[in-house]
């Protein structure tokens with residue numbers, strides 16, 4: 001028997017109960033509220049780690065994709081919330097680049113990206129990255145964010161990606177705390 005040569009990654013079935021795909025998201029607060037709510041629901045419903053993300057069209061405010069952490073249920077160390085949102089957005093627009101069609105898109109994430117997701121953000125073509133909880137907040141409950149430092153962010157900024165941090169940090173950090181207090185699995189800790 002040969003090794004596995006194909007895989008499927010999926011979001012939990014409850015996503016459509018929580019996400020209003022028709023809504024127009026006008027403010028950073030509205031957009032981040034969705035990312036944080038996704039992180040919270042992922043914990044409450046036991047479908048992955050305490051991280052949520054969403055990608056929007058910058059100008060229209062339309063929602064392009066969402067992601068939640070699926071590492072443990074999908075047996076996939078790369079299934080972080082940001083990566084799920086990026087991969088699904090790219091499928092939606094049928095391109096490996098979320099800026100190839102000239103439309104600016106932005107990634108909202110409930111926690112500052114790990115090393116992999118910061119790289120994924122760069123390759124995705126999004127033009128804006130907005131974060132809630134900090135990498136230190138994630139580290140405080142035992143997650144390893146990998147080699148992320150000030151120069152990593154500088155690289156994104158130099159590449160033309162606007163970065164905004166600490167938007168709704170407290171709400172997002174509460175979800176991290178709730179996950180840790182509930183005995184949630186800390187992988188790659």
Ligand SMILES: [Zn+2]
Nearest residue numbers: 080113114117
């Ligand atoms: Zn990550």
